[in-house]
Amino acid sequence: MITEHTEELASLYVLGLLPPDEARWFEADIAADAEVAALVARLEAGAAAIAAAIPPRDPPPALRGRIMSQIRSEEPASASVPPSLGSRTVRLPWAIAACLALLVGGLAYERYHLKLLVDSFLLRDVAQQRELDRVQTRDTDLQQQLDAALAHNTALASQTAGLQSQLDAMRGEVAALHARDALSQIKIATLASLSRDIPQAVAVVAWDGDTQRGILRTSKVPAARADQDYQLWIIDPGYKQPVSAGIFDPGKEAHFQPVQSISKAEKFAISLEKKGGSAAPQGPIVLVGE
Amino acid sequence: MNVPAPGPNPEASLLSRVADGDSRAFDELYTRWSPMLYGLLCKILGDPREAEDALQEGFLHIWHKAATYRAQRSSPTTWAYMIFRNKAIDRLRARERRGRGIERITAEEPADALTAVDRDEGVEFNEQSRTIKAALAEISADEREAIDLAFFSGLTQLEIAERLGAPLGTVKARIRRGLLKLGDTLKGKL
Numbered sequence: 187m188i189t190e191h192t193e194e195l196a197s198l199y200v201l202g203l204l205p206p207d208e209a210r211w212f213e214a215d216i217a218a219d220a221e222v223a224a225l226v227a228r229l230e231a232g233a234a235a236i237a238a239a240i241p242p243r244d245p246p247p248a249l250r251g252r253i254m255s256q257i258r259s260e261e262p263a264s265a266s267v268p269p270s271l272g273s274r275t276v277r278l279p280w281a282i283a284a285c286l287a288l289l290v291g292g293l294a295y296e297r298y299h300l301k302l303l304v305d306s307f308l309l310r311d312v313a314q315q316r317e318l319d320r321v322q323t324r325d326t327d328l329q330q331q332l333d334a335a336l337a338h339n340t341a342l343a344s345q346t347a348g349l350q351s352q353l354d355a356m357r358g359e360v361a362a363l364h365a366r367d368a369l370s371q372i373k374i375a376t377l378a379s380l381s382r383d384i385p386q387a388v389a390v391v392a393w394d395g396d397t398q399r400g401i402l403r404t405s406k407v408p409a410a411r412a413d414q415d416y417q418l419w420i421i422d423p424g425y426k427q428p429v430s431a432g433i434f435d436p437g438k439e440a441h442f443q444p445v446q447s448i449s450k451a452e453k454f455a456i457s458l459e460k461k462g463g464s465a466a467p468q469g470p471i472v473l474v475g476e
Numbered sequence: 477m478n479v480p481a482p483g484p485n486p487e488a489s490l491l492s493r494v495a496d497g498d499s500r501a502f503d504e505l506y507t508r509w510s511p512m513l514y515g516l517l518c519k520i521l522g523d524p525r526e527a528e529d530a531l532q533e534g535f536l537h538i539w540h541k542a543a544t545y546r547a548q549r550s551s552p553t554t555w556a557y558m559i560f561r562n563k564a565i566d567r568l569r570a571r572e573r574r575g576r577g578i579e580r581i582t583a584e585e586p587a588d589a590l591t592a593v594d595r596d597e598g599v600e601f602n603e604q605s606r607t608i609k610a611a612l613a614e615i616s617a618d619e620r621e622a623i624d625l626a627f628f629s630g631l632t633q634l635e636i637a638e639r640l641g642a643p644l645g646t647v648k649a650r651i652r653r654g655l656l657k658l659g660d661t662l663k664g665k666l
């Protein structure tokens with residue numbers, strides 16, 4: 187399709203007003219597009235009209251002679267073969283000359299066609315180069331878009347990593363808070379000896395009111411007699427009697443869970459009870475603590 | 477404008493013979509074309525001696541390049557006009573590069589060729605001249621001025637715009653519109 191821009195280029199091309207590079211591009215268009223070639227022909231006819239409007243003027247007569255003599259010197263020899271001289275010996279050089287002339291003429295003709303061929307290849311090459319330039323430009327644009335997308339992606343990945351790091355830190359903080367909170371729920375009680383026989387005996391109770399579980403460790407508490415057991419008690423104001431947390435072996439860490447729900451572990455106490463323990467404390471209290 | 481379509485073009489046949497190396501056909505073409513082409517060269521170059529050199533150069537070009545003429549693209553006359561016009565412009569630009577300057581040439585002989593057909597210079601105007609005159613009358617004065625300067629002066633686009641005191645885009649548009657009108661009216665009639 188012919189646009190105004192093409193018409194403008196064609197007008198400028200016909201008048202030799204295009205810069206050399208643009209003119210070469212446009213010649214490639216002419217070679218590739220019959221519609222453009224027809225437009226150029228139309229415009230050349232218009233331009234020729236301007237020339238045709240100039241009044242003719244006779245050139246100096248001697249000029250014709252100069253031009254004709256120059257072209258005759260270049261005219262193919264076959265066009266100026268002299269008449270037969272009637273002698274084979276004389277004709278032979280002419281025949282050789284004629285053959286050479288034909289050969290030269292043939293070569294010139296061949297050369298001319300080769301030149302036309304080369305010109306058409308060059309024009310095609312220009313058109314292909316132009317197409318290549320367009321493709322390369324498009325490729326560059328796409329590459330730039332891709333680079334921008336990759337850069338954006340990298341920035342997003344970096345942002346994500348930053349956010350992940352923040353999230354991890356926050357999770358750590360939350361975990362620490364949970365741990366601190368959990369520790370805050372645990373009550374630690376140190377039980378001191380009330381017995382003159384084992385004045386250095388000591389026990390530590392860790393009690394978790396949420397889970398209603400605890401751990402007991404003792405130190406320098408001697409083993410009970412064979413018919414006795416140590417028994418741990420939890421004093422909760424909500425109960426009239428201490429609540430049993432079970433019997434234990436003083437040589438080992440004891441994990442306990444009271445038989446009744448404890449709302450407030452006010453004190454812990456250890457007594458020596460009959461073997462197997464008692465429902466309520468009956469033996470002497472040997473250790474107590476808050 | 478209705479002008480009868482031309483029959484088989486005798487100049488195309490002459491060109492075909494010239495392409496085959498026929499010097500008599502070439503001589504015939506010289507007889508037919510040299511006055512109109514010499515007139516054009518004198519108009520552009522403003523120097524009869526240089527116009528002679530350009531005429532010789534142009535006819536030698538035709539002798540060597542007649543085979544490149546394509547009848548389906550243009551008439552032989554259009555083809556010849558454009559060859560000689562371009563050779564004259566090349567000389568004009570070379571002269572400018574040598575320092576003589578286009579301004580001097582155009583000042584010596586104003587490029588008002590489009591109005592030349594209005595002058596009575598004793599030229600015998602035939603049917604073709606009347607056709608051209610009518611075609612030129614159809615384009616505006618601005619278009620004629622821009623085309624005239626572009627065709628004869630050898631100036632660049634910018635120089636033409638400066639000379640006319642008009643924006644470059646306007647000058648291009650005037651040239652485009654004017655040439656299209658002339659081309660539409662005259663294609664196949666020269």
